[in-house]
Amino acid sequence: MVETMLLVAFFTATMWVGPFWMLMLLQPYAERTKKWMEGPWFVLGPLIAYLIVLAMNLTALSDMFGDVTLSGFVSGLADVLGTNDGAVLAWTHFIIGDIIVTRWIWKRSVETEMNKTLAQVGILFGVMLMPVGLAIHFISMQQNKENNTHS
Template sequence: MTGTLFTLTFAVAAPFWALMILLPHWSWTARIISSPLIVLPVLVIYALLVLPALGEVLPAVLSPTLDGVRDLLGTADGAAAAWAHLIAFDLFAGRWAWLDSRERGVPALIMAPVLVLTILLGPLGLAGYLGIRTRWVRPTAAAARAPQRLG
Protein backbone atom coordinates (compact mmCIF):
# COMPACT_ATOMS: atom_id res chain seq x y z
CA MET A 1 0.00 0.00 0.00
CA THR A 2 2.89 2.40 0.73
CA GLY A 3 4.13 2.22 -2.85
CA THR A 4 0.67 2.96 -4.18
CA LEU A 5 0.26 5.96 -1.88
CA PHE A 6 3.71 7.22 -2.86
CA THR A 7 2.79 7.05 -6.55
CA LEU A 8 -0.64 8.57 -5.95
CA THR A 9 0.80 11.55 -4.07
CA PHE A 10 2.11 13.44 -7.07
CA ALA A 11 -0.66 12.16 -9.33
CA VAL A 12 -3.31 13.95 -7.24
CA ALA A 13 -1.28 17.19 -7.16
CA ALA A 14 -0.20 17.24 -10.83
CA PRO A 15 -3.53 18.48 -12.28
CA PHE A 16 -3.32 21.62 -10.14
CA TRP A 17 0.25 22.29 -11.27
CA ALA A 18 -0.84 21.72 -14.88
CA LEU A 19 -3.62 24.28 -14.53
CA MET A 20 -1.29 26.92 -13.10
CA ILE A 21 1.49 26.32 -15.64
CA LEU A 22 -0.36 25.36 -18.83
CA LEU A 23 -3.73 27.10 -18.46
CA PRO A 24 -3.04 30.16 -16.30
CA HIS A 25 -5.64 32.36 -18.04
CA TRP A 26 -8.49 29.83 -18.17
CA SER A 27 -11.35 31.07 -15.97
CA TRP A 28 -11.69 27.69 -14.25
CA THR A 29 -8.03 27.73 -13.23
CA ALA A 30 -8.55 30.74 -10.97
CA ARG A 31 -11.71 29.22 -9.51
CA ILE A 32 -10.01 25.94 -8.71
CA ILE A 33 -6.65 27.27 -7.52
CA SER A 34 -8.26 29.90 -5.29
CA SER A 35 -9.36 27.13 -2.94
CA PRO A 36 -6.75 26.03 -0.40
CA LEU A 37 -8.55 22.67 -0.43
CA ILE A 38 -6.57 21.68 -3.52
CA VAL A 39 -3.97 20.28 -1.12
CA LEU A 40 -6.54 18.11 0.66
CA PRO A 41 -5.98 14.94 -1.42
CA VAL A 42 -2.27 15.01 -0.60
CA LEU A 43 -3.01 15.71 3.06
CA VAL A 44 -5.27 12.65 3.18
CA ILE A 45 -2.46 10.53 1.75
CA TYR A 46 -0.07 12.00 4.32
CA ALA A 47 -2.50 11.15 7.12
CA LEU A 48 -2.89 7.59 5.81
CA LEU A 49 0.88 7.18 5.97
CA VAL A 50 1.63 8.97 9.24
CA LEU A 51 -1.26 8.20 11.57
CA PRO A 52 -0.68 4.42 11.69
CA ALA A 53 3.01 5.08 12.47
CA LEU A 54 2.49 7.93 14.93
CA GLY A 55 4.34 6.02 17.66
CA GLU A 56 7.48 6.05 15.51
CA VAL A 57 6.99 9.48 13.97
CA LEU A 58 6.32 11.55 17.10
CA PRO A 59 9.62 10.81 18.86
CA ALA A 60 11.52 11.66 15.68
CA VAL A 61 9.80 15.04 15.30
CA LEU A 62 9.37 16.01 18.95
CA SER A 63 13.07 15.61 19.69
CA PRO A 64 14.73 15.48 16.30
CA THR A 65 18.23 14.22 15.81
CA LEU A 66 19.97 13.68 12.52
CA ASP A 67 20.22 9.93 13.16
CA GLY A 68 16.57 9.69 14.24
CA VAL A 69 15.26 11.55 11.20
CA ARG A 70 17.58 9.57 8.91
CA ASP A 71 16.30 6.32 10.36
CA LEU A 72 12.67 7.42 9.95
CA LEU A 73 13.16 8.59 6.37
CA GLY A 74 15.15 5.44 5.59
CA THR A 75 11.98 3.34 5.71
CA ALA A 76 9.48 3.05 2.87
CA ASP A 77 6.71 4.49 5.05
CA GLY A 78 8.91 7.35 6.23
CA ALA A 79 10.07 8.23 2.72
CA ALA A 80 6.51 8.09 1.36
CA ALA A 81 5.25 10.30 4.21
CA ALA A 82 8.09 12.79 3.65
CA TRP A 83 7.25 12.84 -0.06
CA ALA A 84 3.59 13.63 0.70
CA HIS A 85 4.73 16.32 3.14
CA LEU A 86 6.94 17.91 0.46
CA ILE A 87 4.29 17.71 -2.25
CA ALA A 88 1.62 19.25 0.00
CA PHE A 89 3.76 22.19 1.03
CA ASP A 90 5.23 22.74 -2.43
CA LEU A 91 1.70 22.82 -3.86
CA PHE A 92 0.54 25.23 -1.18
CA ALA A 93 3.55 27.52 -1.79
CA GLY A 94 3.07 27.27 -5.56
CA ARG A 95 -0.62 28.09 -5.16
CA TRP A 96 0.23 31.17 -3.10
CA ALA A 97 2.84 32.33 -5.62
CA TRP A 98 0.44 31.79 -8.54
CA LEU A 99 -2.38 33.72 -6.83
CA ASP A 100 -0.03 36.51 -5.78
CA SER A 101 1.43 36.70 -9.29
CA ARG A 102 -2.07 37.10 -10.76
CA GLU A 103 -2.77 40.02 -8.43
CA ARG A 104 0.53 41.66 -9.34
CA GLY A 105 0.27 41.02 -13.07
CA VAL A 106 3.40 38.89 -13.32
CA PRO A 107 3.36 37.39 -16.83
CA ALA A 108 2.48 33.70 -17.06
CA LEU A 109 5.62 33.04 -19.13
CA ILE A 110 7.73 34.25 -16.22
CA MET A 111 5.73 32.25 -13.69
CA ALA A 112 5.85 28.95 -15.57
CA PRO A 113 9.55 28.25 -14.91
CA VAL A 114 9.19 29.49 -11.33
CA LEU A 115 6.35 27.03 -10.77
CA VAL A 116 8.34 24.19 -12.35
CA LEU A 117 11.24 25.04 -10.05
CA THR A 118 8.80 25.01 -7.12
CA ILE A 119 7.60 21.53 -8.12
CA LEU A 120 11.16 20.22 -8.36
CA LEU A 121 12.99 22.13 -5.62
CA GLY A 122 10.26 23.82 -3.56
CA PRO A 123 12.24 26.28 -1.44
CA LEU A 124 14.33 27.42 -4.42
CA GLY A 125 11.17 28.04 -6.45
CA LEU A 126 9.69 30.00 -3.58
CA ALA A 127 12.90 32.01 -3.22
CA GLY A 128 12.86 32.67 -6.95
CA TYR A 129 9.32 33.97 -6.78
CA LEU A 130 10.06 36.14 -3.75
CA GLY A 131 12.83 37.76 -5.80
CA ILE A 132 10.73 38.16 -8.93
CA ARG A 133 7.65 39.56 -7.22
CA THR A 134 9.51 42.68 -6.12
CA ARG A 135 9.35 43.95 -9.73
CA TRP A 136 5.54 43.96 -9.79
CA VAL A 137 3.62 46.01 -7.27
CA ARG A 138 0.11 45.00 -6.29
CA PRO A 139 -2.38 47.50 -7.77
CA THR A 140 -3.89 48.25 -4.34
CA ALA A 141 -0.44 48.83 -2.84
CA ALA A 142 0.49 51.18 -5.68
CA ALA A 143 -2.71 53.16 -5.20
CA ALA A 144 -2.07 53.43 -1.46
CA ARG A 145 1.41 54.84 -2.08
CA ALA A 146 0.27 57.42 -4.65
CA PRO A 147 0.14 60.94 -3.29
CA GLN A 148 -3.38 62.12 -2.63
CA ARG A 149 -4.54 65.47 -3.92
CA LEU A 150 -6.86 67.59 -1.90
CA GLY A 151 -9.61 69.49 -3.60
Protein backbone atom coordinates in the same frame (compact mmCIF):
# COMPACT_ATOMS: atom_id res chain seq x y z
CA MET B 1 -0.60 -5.01 2.25
CA VAL B 2 1.50 -2.25 3.86
CA GLU B 3 3.74 -2.01 0.78
CA THR B 4 0.66 -1.60 -1.43
CA MET B 5 -0.72 1.14 0.83
CA LEU B 6 2.61 2.96 0.71
CA LEU B 7 2.69 2.77 -3.08
CA VAL B 8 -0.89 4.05 -3.30
CA ALA B 9 -0.08 6.91 -0.90
CA PHE B 10 3.06 7.83 -2.85
CA PHE B 11 1.29 7.66 -6.21
CA THR B 12 -1.80 9.55 -4.98
CA ALA B 13 0.25 12.37 -3.46
CA THR B 14 2.35 12.72 -6.60
CA MET B 15 -0.38 12.47 -9.22
CA TRP B 16 -3.06 14.42 -7.35
CA VAL B 17 -1.25 17.75 -7.67
CA GLY B 18 -0.50 17.31 -11.38
CA PRO B 19 -3.74 18.72 -12.86
CA PHE B 20 -3.72 21.69 -10.47
CA TRP B 21 -0.08 22.45 -11.21
CA MET B 22 -0.60 22.13 -14.97
CA LEU B 23 -3.54 24.55 -14.89
CA MET B 24 -1.54 27.10 -12.91
CA LEU B 25 1.41 26.62 -15.26
CA LEU B 26 -0.31 26.57 -18.65
CA GLN B 27 -3.34 28.79 -17.99
CA PRO B 28 -2.45 31.01 -15.04
CA TYR B 29 -5.03 33.69 -15.88
CA ALA B 30 -7.92 31.43 -16.95
CA GLU B 31 -11.19 31.45 -15.00
CA ARG B 32 -11.12 27.65 -14.84
CA THR B 33 -7.76 27.78 -13.07
CA LYS B 34 -9.09 30.31 -10.55
CA LYS B 35 -12.11 28.12 -9.91
CA TRP B 36 -10.03 24.95 -9.42
CA MET B 37 -7.65 26.71 -7.05
CA GLU B 38 -10.34 28.34 -4.86
CA GLY B 39 -10.82 25.65 -2.23
CA PRO B 40 -8.66 23.08 -0.51
CA TRP B 41 -9.03 20.44 -3.26
CA PHE B 42 -5.52 21.01 -4.62
CA VAL B 43 -3.96 19.70 -1.40
CA LEU B 44 -6.50 17.13 -0.15
CA GLY B 45 -5.07 14.07 -1.95
CA PRO B 46 -1.54 14.43 -0.59
CA LEU B 47 -2.84 15.46 2.83
CA ILE B 48 -5.04 12.37 3.16
CA ALA B 49 -2.18 10.15 1.94
CA TYR B 50 0.12 11.74 4.52
CA LEU B 51 -2.35 11.28 7.37
CA ILE B 52 -2.94 7.61 6.48
CA VAL B 53 0.79 6.82 6.41
CA LEU B 54 1.27 8.81 9.61
CA ALA B 55 -1.51 6.85 11.36
CA MET B 56 0.16 3.61 10.26
CA ASN B 57 3.43 4.73 11.92
CA LEU B 58 2.56 6.42 15.19
CA THR B 59 4.82 4.14 17.24
CA ALA B 60 7.80 4.71 14.95
CA LEU B 61 7.29 8.44 15.20
CA SER B 62 7.01 8.31 18.97
CA ASP B 63 10.38 6.51 19.02
CA MET B 64 11.94 9.68 17.59
CA PHE B 65 11.14 11.46 20.83
CA GLY B 66 12.42 8.70 23.12
CA ASP B 67 15.73 10.48 23.66
CA VAL B 68 14.98 14.15 24.26
CA THR B 69 18.47 15.33 23.35
CA LEU B 70 19.06 16.92 19.95
CA SER B 71 21.40 14.14 18.85
CA GLY B 72 18.88 11.53 20.02
CA PHE B 73 16.09 13.23 18.08
CA VAL B 74 18.20 13.53 14.93
CA SER B 75 19.22 9.89 15.23
CA GLY B 76 15.56 8.85 15.67
CA LEU B 77 14.55 11.01 12.72
CA ALA B 78 17.21 9.39 10.54
CA ASP B 79 15.97 5.95 11.60
CA VAL B 80 12.38 6.81 10.64
CA LEU B 81 13.30 8.49 7.34
CA GLY B 82 15.48 5.51 6.45
CA THR B 83 12.40 3.29 6.13
CA ASN B 84 9.92 3.00 3.26
CA ASP B 85 7.23 4.47 5.49
CA GLY B 86 9.46 7.39 6.45
CA ALA B 87 10.39 8.06 2.83
CA VAL B 88 6.72 8.18 1.81
CA LEU B 89 5.94 10.44 4.78
CA ALA B 90 8.75 12.79 3.77
CA TRP B 91 7.71 12.72 0.10
CA THR B 92 4.07 13.53 0.82
CA HIS B 93 5.22 16.27 3.19
CA PHE B 94 7.33 17.78 0.38
CA ILE B 95 4.45 17.53 -2.10
CA ILE B 96 2.08 19.30 0.30
CA GLY B 97 4.56 22.11 0.90
CA ASP B 98 5.40 22.43 -2.79
CA ILE B 99 1.79 22.72 -3.97
CA ILE B 100 0.83 25.17 -1.20
CA VAL B 101 3.77 27.44 -2.01
CA THR B 102 3.16 27.08 -5.75
CA ARG B 103 -0.47 28.08 -5.27
CA TRP B 104 0.73 31.13 -3.34
CA ILE B 105 3.18 32.00 -6.16
CA TRP B 106 0.38 31.60 -8.72
CA LYS B 107 -2.09 33.65 -6.69
CA ARG B 108 0.36 36.51 -6.13
CA SER B 109 1.31 36.46 -9.81
CA VAL B 110 -2.34 36.76 -10.85
CA GLU B 111 -3.13 39.44 -8.25
CA THR B 112 -0.21 41.60 -9.40
CA GLU B 113 -0.88 40.89 -13.10
CA MET B 114 2.66 39.66 -13.52
CA ASN B 115 4.00 38.96 -16.98
CA LYS B 116 2.72 35.49 -17.92
CA THR B 117 6.16 34.09 -18.75
CA LEU B 118 7.67 35.28 -15.47
CA ALA B 119 4.73 33.81 -13.56
CA GLN B 120 5.07 30.51 -15.40
CA VAL B 121 8.78 30.19 -14.57
CA GLY B 122 8.05 30.65 -10.85
CA ILE B 123 5.15 28.19 -11.03
CA LEU B 124 7.24 25.63 -12.95
CA PHE B 125 9.96 25.62 -10.33
CA GLY B 126 7.46 25.95 -7.47
CA VAL B 127 6.56 22.28 -7.67
CA MET B 128 9.86 21.01 -9.08
CA LEU B 129 12.29 22.80 -6.73
CA MET B 130 10.17 24.91 -4.40
CA PRO B 131 12.92 27.08 -2.85
CA VAL B 132 14.18 27.93 -6.35
CA GLY B 133 10.62 28.71 -7.49
CA LEU B 134 10.16 30.97 -4.49
CA ALA B 135 13.42 32.81 -5.21
CA ILE B 136 12.45 33.22 -8.87
CA HIS B 137 9.06 34.55 -7.81
CA PHE B 138 10.57 37.12 -5.43
CA ILE B 139 12.95 38.33 -8.16
CA SER B 140 10.08 38.41 -10.68
CA MET B 141 7.92 40.39 -8.24
CA GLN B 142 10.69 42.96 -7.88
CA GLN B 143 11.12 43.11 -11.66
CA ASN B 144 7.35 43.45 -12.09
CA LYS B 145 7.27 46.28 -9.51
CA GLU B 146 10.11 48.14 -11.25
CA ASN B 147 8.45 47.76 -14.67
CA ASN B 148 5.16 49.12 -13.32
CA THR B 149 6.95 52.04 -11.63
CA HIS B 150 8.73 53.12 -14.82
CA SER B 151 5.70 52.77 -17.10
